[in-house]
Amino acid sequence: MQLASRRNLLFAAVILLCLAIWLAEAVGWLEYHSSRAVLAPPGLGHWLGTNEIGQDVLIGLILATPTTLTLAMTTAVVTVSLAVGAASLVVFGGPFLSALMLRCVDVLQVVPTMLLLLLVAALVSPGFTALFLLLVLTGWSDDVRVAAAVLRREALRENVQYARVMGAGWFYCWRWHLFAALRPLLGALMVQNIRQAALKSAGLAFLGLTDPRLLTWGSMMQSAMDQLYTGAWMWLLLPPAALLSLLLHTTLKLGDRRLRSGAVLGPVF
Amino acid sequence: MDNASPSLLDHPVPTEITGAGSPAVGRFAGLVGGFVLRLLIFCFVIVLCAMLSRMMPGDTLQVMLSTDLARGLGTGEAQQLQETMGLGGGIASQVWAYLSRLLAGDLGYSIPHAAPVLQLLLTALPWTGLLILGAMPVFLIGGALAGIEAGQLPGGSVDRWVTPVVTMLASLPPFTGAVLLLLVFGILWPVLPTGGAEPLFPAMDQLGRAVGVLRHAILPMLALALHELARFYFLARAETLNLAQRDFIVNARARGISPWRLRWAYIGRSLIPACLSRLSDTLTGLVSAVFFVEIVFSYPGTGYLIYSAILDRDYDLLQGAVVFMAGVVLLMNWLVDGLSGHLARRG
Amino acid sequence: MIRVDHLCLWHGPRTIFRDVSFEVPKGQTLALLGASGSGKTSLARLLLGVLPGRHVKTADQNGDGFRWSGRAEVLGVDMLEAPLAEQRKLRRTDLSLIVQALSDALNPHQTVFQHVAELLPHSRRRTSLALALCKRFNIPERILHRYPATLSGGEIQRVLTALALARDPQVLILDEPTAALDHGNRALAVAALSAGQAQRSQLLITHDFDLAAQMADRMVILHDKQLVDRGPAVEMLMQPGGRAVVHRTRATTQRGIAPLVPGPEPLPTSPSGLVIQRLSHQQTGTLVLRDISAAVRPGRCLAIFGPSGGGKSTLARLLCGYERLQTGRILWRARDEAQPRICHPQELALVSQHPHRAMARHMSVRDVLSDAMRLCRRIGRAGHDVDIAGLMQRVDLPHSGAFLSRRAADLSGGEAQRLTIARALVSRPRCMIADEPTASLDSDTRDTILKLFRRLMAQEQLALIVFTHDPKVAEALGHDIRFLSEGQLRLSPSGVAA
């Protein structure tokens, strides 16, 4: 109970923060522009320094937060849902559907992603939606096999058999019997996909799939890559990376909450 | 019931039944069927890629001559070049020509590289193979071990220290790890060579040369492993979270099974299906990750080859890579699917 | 030797036991008896140092997880506070446990043989040693290279016994070592356990007074969170008025549950109820069941006896649709002489031999029951009047909120077993299939369950099939007794086919 409410509080706080940032941006409080103070180290003028074209890193980080969170969370949720849905089809769907699903995954896995992206880039108009769709399209197939491997094991357990015999459909089994067993795995997959979404989106700008000015933590890190040898990476790369890893860590921990409240483990080995 | 005769105890039921109905035969048939199906998919993927790659904007010749130093070719000349390079005709006829050559066992010819695709791949593959094979144990075992360690005791000291480090690693773009490794071990504290696959002046004897090659491979391998480590860490951790509470682990501890055996034979084996699945879909990712490593460490290999094949619209080379990757990945998936179904039945 | 001093154990706000002190010198066996859920298994785990939780100096009522205080010395090592490495060393060499919950006791990815072999030191003779050990504990060769998921309850129990004795430990803790064994195997196990008894200290945890009498030198009873009686086993069992005697008399006399004698009236040629026709089943090439036919009338009970590995659980699972039917039919005949129809598995309910396996690990007690209710409501089987508290009372489980929100995986063996029975009751089945329903229950609760079954048969015309090793259960319930061995259903333990 208490945990759940604390989690809700966290979500609410994050959403409020994002709204506040959007508002501040719209009103013009946060101006993010290039300046001749290129690669200035952190100091009083720029608390977190400036980047390679003189933009203030701190403001960039603030502005990037809502976009990154929205993009990463939505893509991760949708991708993982798709992957797990597909994995369920593989495990429960009977021989035909299962084979069909797995072959789809095979094909997506084998056809070079770059090839698909380039083709799509020639067709779609770039933007947030396109980015989201592409990330999902190229991401979901990666997790199907993993989810299926775990699902297959869990689905053979006697409690699931019991539910099946009692006339439960697979969806019911999913909801009540399998979800909890898969929870830590889902957490791990979420983390994977958030990471992918945050990092890949920056790369996609180079295939014409987004505006390279779309400000995300990933794109900030991407543009810091050229500074790895100058020492400027300390303030260009690390802050967004720290924020991203905070996000990943939180997601991971949310994944195993339920599990820990049940039993407290003692010293092991 | 005290009169239950001892002869009743535990008689084996020896009747063996063989025939079409037997599940073993069924499973075997399933495996063979799966193989045939994958062969079909293999062909499909090849045709698909052959078409897709030619549908991308631009063609080999245009990209090849896109430098502003080249003179502009006249239309006649360009046409003639297209023809001699085998790029004439529509997509369908090109794909058809390619496929018939492929059936005859010819993987094609890379025009930008001016070399047969087979030769290109064969010279590059050993290096990539070396990196991947070298990195695999590191990220598989390292990632899984760390994950197991953390998952056994969520919130414990390992979890508290390792998980943030790994999430931090996972938050860095793929290039970074490689560059930082290079900076640290190549420049700040120069103990390992920073580039190339061999010293400029390799040793003359086999052993010395092998040592040179290995020394050069260490940093790239580590960089590659670092890139993949997080995936396996998170996966192993999640699975271990589930496993560590099961009775058989507690019982094994009660039997005094050694911690290493516990990690490997008890938790580790249960992770095999998930990890193998992860590996099978990491394989393609690995090849693209190798690309970064190759760039940073000026290392030879297929990563850059394949990447540039796409950008250069080098159809035959790209196809060759696809044929190869598809073969390996599909074969691996075939094994993984069979194995994970089989292992799942153990519980 | 074991010495326990003022040991207290808490879980959450609950005291499980307090001030437990006893001593088991070398060469002695101490029997520890107590009601189901009184903390015996926890004590055993504590003695081995594998109970997750922490040591506290003073009793504090709030905190989560297990907490304990006191001393528990095994061979001079304090298992509560010694360094992990030392505890592990002890477990590896001189301290062993036969565990109670069978369902998940073995590594699913190791064969039986690998389990045995990994305990033996590396040497060229390892294989032959392992084989000899298996032979000694009557582990048939055909299961040596199988994975635990396909083993029967008795087979797992034998493997566990072999594992516990493989290293010839000086201290042995036995948690229900024979609950899943049939008569013959039980005798073998007792013999094996008694063989080196003089060199060992043994702590025997059991509900089985006969076993205690047979093996133990001394006896203690855990009652109301404390050790109440202690003394030489034989004396205690004789001592008039002693708690042990009361228990034992209860256990043996089956207060009021008179044996059922098959009714005198002749059976109709096509009786109503569950009809099993010519069932055969094979598992990976082995014919486990051959041509089984039987019938159970509503309100009657068919008790099926059989040696371990005889195919009882397989039959139970088949009947309830957990396993695909290969040949044969399962029918339901509404009235005598009527046309039978195919019996849907939903009309039956299974009480599994492995209660922990049967319930989702993550569900709480309440979830388990409400899950069952939800499912029944979906198929329109259960009335809305089933309430959780009522159900819990019927199977003699507490229905406090704290208990209801405990995870099913954390329940003690007996509690879990009763919970599966409660779950089976939810769907108001026409026929209940109970696979060793009382194996881990103490005598009191066993009686409650037996009475419950009798009442269900009488009042709700429940047809009951009970698979058991326990003659008392068969006597108390069985209108009809059959023997399942070598995959065939027989009228008598000897080989005359039914």
Add this chain to the structure above:
Amino acid sequence: AAAGLALGAAQYFGLGAEALMAAEPDRQRPLVITDSKGDRGMLAPYVHRKNGIAYLYTSYIFDTLVSQDADGNSVPGLARTWTRSQDGLSYALELQRDAKWHDGTPVTADDVAFTLRYMAEHPYVFGSVKALAGIEIEGVHDLRIHIKRAEYGLVEGLFSAIPILPRHIYEGVKDPFRFATPEAAVGSGPYRLAAYDKAQGRYRLEATEDHPLGRPRFDQIWIVKMGPDAALQAMSAGEVDVISYLPPDRLPEALDAGFAVETSPSDHVLRLGFNHRGQFQKKELRQAIAYAVDRSALLEIAFPGVAELAETGYFQPGSKWQSDEATEGYAYDPAQARDLLLAAGWTQNSAGRWQTQGEEIRLRLLTDGREVKPARVIAEQLEAFGFAVDLRVMEVAALRSLVADGDYDLTLFSSSTLGDPGNIRRRVFGRGWNSDRFPADPKMAGLIKAQAVAQGQAERQEILARFQHLYAENLPSYMLVNPLMATVFNDKLSAPFMPGGVAIGIPSALHKSIFLE
């Protein structure tokens, strides 16, 4: 085991690895040049990768008829002398007497004639023989080349661009684009290709004996793939002698280490291209954009210390074609820009957004991955000025096709201004993505034609000065900045960048003359 596998394979497939190893240790240590990209293909004219560096390496192996000295002037190459006829329609060439192919066969007029004919049949992409009318062989070492029109740029454009091929090797080759055996690299240059390891991107060149142009300074030249960090490190360790291109922002490290550093504007100028068939048909609009873009801010923000402000009139300082007369510099002047736009009928709404016919203008700016940084700055500047900008970064092939379809308003690209002005027609009026795609403007096109047939350097310069002026006024594209390039040498040798570029206009300090005594 894996290492063994790699080794085995490398041995089996490398003509490379094995041969590279065979270097005798006791001889003088070779000159080692690093190249960050590595593999440039087999160093033979038809099969090397189609870029300047590959051409440059190949030029060490294959001689051209005319070569360059350190100042970029034409000097004898394979041809000892070349004489233009009175009418300008033919050239008499006299070849070096003692030139030999690497396999020992002498170089004859026959080889030259063969090469020119062969290249007519199999197009050579770095030089065209279209201008030739015929070839007469007048002796073993003498020949006469007839041309269709009297063009002045022929000597630099053709004689110095086309590598001469050995007839006895190429005669039987039907498809030179697939002829990539070591034989294909038999040339007459001062160095011969001794080993090539494609996978590792390493070349070993060996000096030839008695080359007519002079004795090779180094017994061996190695070209190896190495990233900048590794290269600097290896140079400090004394393993490497030349870093062919060091990113200019890394120069401080090289200077700190005490190496000789040569820098020069690359003349690979970053330009803002316009869609002349779309929004930007009128030159006033282009000029307005030029005034609205703050080039000096761009230089300081995106290229601090690694570029110079470019000349807007095509030719860059240092080019021998650039006239001294200053061209319009388009200093940042938003007011001027606004006036020009208003005059052209564009309007600005209350929010400061530019509109035409009531519709807001969205400028679509295309570029490729190398120019993201300046593109971001320019997009920001244009947005500040009141345009909505769609910035799209694409890979080259896709970018080409978008540009070809006219699906853009602005492009940001780099393109060379080096080489013989004969190539201006392609770079300004051509349809390529890295051309200005300027619709043939009669005045400017006329000038270009005129300079081609001009009768001397002076006349040519005079015509090009006028062209330069028109270019700055018409803005086929807006020259922004001229990035610097740097080459690092150790004490073994050093040489400045060749003014005007090597041969076909490759900005480099590593012309083969520096490897000769």
